[in-house]
Amino acid sequence: MLSVLTDEIKSILSNKLMWKTLGTLDIKIRYRRSAIGPFWLTISMAVTIYFMGFLYGHLFKLDLKNYFPYLASGIISWSFISMLIIESNHAFVESANYIKNQPFAISTFIMKIITRNLIIFAHNLLAYLPIMFIFDAGLNSNLLYFLPGLALVCINAYFWGGVLAIIGARYGDFDQIIKSIIQVVFFVTPIMWMPKLLPEKYQWVVLANPFAQFLQLLRNPLIGQPISLYTLSVMIIITVLGILLFGHLVKRYKYRIVYWL
Amino acid sequence: MMDAIELDNVSIDYTVKSGTESLKKTLIKLINQVTLRKKIETNQHFNTYRALTNLSFNIKDGDRVGLVGRNGAGKSTLLRVLGKVYTPSEGNLKIHGEIASLFDINLGINPDATGIENIINLSIMRGHSHKEALSIIDDVKAFTELGDFLYRPVYSYSSGMSMKLTFAVATAFSPEILLIDEVIGVGDASFMKKARQRISNIIVQCRALVLTSHSNEIIRDFCNKVAVLDNGHLKFYGSTEEGIDYYEQEILKIKSKAKSVQIAQGTI
Numbered sequence: 037m038l039s040v041l042t043d044e045i046k047s048i049l050s051n052k053l054m055w056k057t058l059g060t061l062d063i064k065i066r067y068r069r070s071a072i073g074p075f076w077l078t079i080s081m082a083v084t085i086y087f088m089g090f091l092y093g094h095l096f097k098l099d100l101k102n103y104f105p106y107l108a109s110g111i112i113s114w115s116f117i118s119m120l121i122i123e124s125n126h127a128f129v130e131s132a133n134y135i136k137n138q139p140f141a142i143s144t145f146i147m148k149i150i151t152r153n154l155i156i157f158a159h160n161l162l163a164y165l166p167i168m169f170i171f172d173a174g175l176n177s178n179l180l181y182f183l184p185g186l187a188l189v190c191i192n193a194y195f196w197g198g199v200l201a202i203i204g205a206r207y208g209d210f211d212q213i214i215k216s217i218i219q220v221v222f223f224v225t226p227i228m229w230m231p232k233l234l235p236e237k238y239q240w241v242v243l244a245n246p247f248a249q250f251l252q253l254l255r256n257p258l259i260g261q262p263i264s265l266y267t268l269s270v271m272i273i274i275t276v277l278g279i280l281l282f283g284h285l286v287k288r289y290k291y292r293i294v295y296w297l
Numbered sequence: 298m299m300d301a302i303e304l305d306n307v308s309i310d311y312t313v314k315s316g317t318e319s320l321k322k323t324l325i326k327l328i329n330q331v332t333l334r335k336k337i338e339t340n341q342h343f344n345t346y347r348a349l350t351n352l353s354f355n356i357k358d359g360d361r362v363g364l365v366g367r368n369g370a371g372k373s374t375l376l377r378v379l380g381k382v383y384t385p386s387e388g389n390l391k392i393h394g395e396i397a398s399l400f401d402i403n404l405g406i407n408p409d410a411t412g413i414e415n416i417i418n419l420s421i422m423r424g425h426s427h428k429e430a431l432s433i434i435d436d437v438k439a440f441t442e443l444g445d446f447l448y449r450p451v452y453s454y455s456s457g458m459s460m461k462l463t464f465a466v467a468t469a470f471s472p473e474i475l476l477i478d479e480v481i482g483v484g485d486a487s488f489m490k491k492a493r494q495r496i497s498n499i500i501v502q503c504r505a506l507v508l509t510s511h512s513n514e515i516i517r518d519f520c521n522k523v524a525v526l527d528n529g530h531l532k533f534y535g536s537t538e539e540g541i542d543y544y545e546q547e548i549l550k551i552k553s554k555a556k557s558v559q560i561a562q563g564t565i
Binding site for chain 2: 053058065135138206207210291292294
């Protein structure tokens with residue numbers, strides 16, 4: 037299994053030009069005909085979070101100074117994580133044309149999804165910048181954890197994304213299943229609500245939720261909080277599981293994927 | 298003389314999709330099996346059949362091989378094995394040299410991108426560097442005669458124009474080993490003449506060529522060897538004229554009597 041994994045990881049480096057091209061082209065074309073281009077992403081995200089911040093802040097009767105940055109960073113981080121999950125399912129299906137006609141390393145198409153979503157995430161983060169200064173949120177040394185946190189999310193986006201892509205290629209209904217799961221996860225994950233609002237005996241809902249840990253990894257640095265040791269240890273377990281599962285599936289089904297598409 | 302391609306007992310088990318592969322059904326089946334503790338009769342979601350059986354032959358440097366056979370004989374499958382799209386289920390395949398394939402020339406064309414962008418992307422997806430991609434732009438311009446259209450999005454092209462573009466890119470690089478699947482014979486008469494000329498040029502430069510065609514004329518023009526496939530088996534491998542004769546007499550003659558292609562059903 038180790039040789040399978042090293043082969044795949046080597047192919048990421050050797051096919052860098054391919055996935056970079058595939059990942060950036062879609063965005064370049066989509067926003068070609070507008071003067072501000074992909075900054076439409078920033079604007080639409082800004083509109084969403086500013087309105088929701090005010091609305092929900094008043095609904096929940098929360099202190100806007102804390103709640104506003106919390107909600108904004110949560111929605112931006114969640115849209116990144118959920119899009120990675122949803123798009124990974126059809127990573128191979130949408131590139132079937134390529135895979136059926138030429139030899140390709142499967143990593144190329146997983147990296148394409150990660151590249152595309154990183155670009156979108158970066159544009160969405162711009163909408164968060166003003167909030168940081170207005171509410172004085174996240175402007176401390178904990179912000180330094182952001183890049184390592186993002187790196188850990190991307191590592192998982194590769195291994196778990198690969199797992200999802202293989203299952204998505206095999207089963208036609210997997211995409212729909214994941215989409216409905218993601219919708220439910222949105223409500224049970226502390227994106228719009230704060231864990232401290234939960235009674236003590238229900239705190240496990242947050243702790244047992246792996247998506248909440250992914251979210252913390254990105255959000256906590258953005259609102260100036262450290263990443264907890266608990267989150268970090270859960271993440272390490274999830275990452276190791278992902279690597280093992282990915283290695284197993286790739287070893288077993290790498291050459292079968294082309295027939296499923 | 299060196300071998301460009303060596304096949305040693307190569308077999309391919311092809312997975313056939315039934316179109317109803319569902320995770321839900323698979324899980325329900327699994328749960329039923331566990332809870333009811335009995336094996337349930339299932340119709341397999343995936344069937345495999347042996348598309349190619351024990352193929353052994355060598356293609357030497359300088360060989361121009363034409364694959365002939367009826368529809369479903371395994372010609373395209375064999376080309377995709379040689380192109381490393383399908384990995385042999387059994388046997389050994391050795392390929393000495395860099396391969397390029399002309400299977401689906403419309404592969405990867407992006408209608409929203411301009412002609413120039415498509416030239417660069419198609420080249421990159423064929424494994425070339427950015428510099429190499431830029432170097433073919435003039436050649437493609439000259440061949441396609443698309444002029445200013447190359448700076449407009451491909452969706453504004455007629456189908457003939459976009460075909461010219463993809464064909465020009467696919468044939469802009471001369472590989473060591475070239476695999477062609479039925480691409481000769483597209484477009485109008487004047488384009489076909491130009492296209493054939495261009496294909497001839499890269500065929501002359503390549504070390505080995507494998508092509509499929511239903512046209513004896515094309516096989517005679519381009520090939521010095523013929524491999525006859527029937528039902529996934531190699532029936533004949535030798536000179537062009539003998540091969541075409543064999544195909545017409547031994548394979549096409551029995552066509553009327555032969556029942557439909559037998560599919561060996563199995564499981565993955």
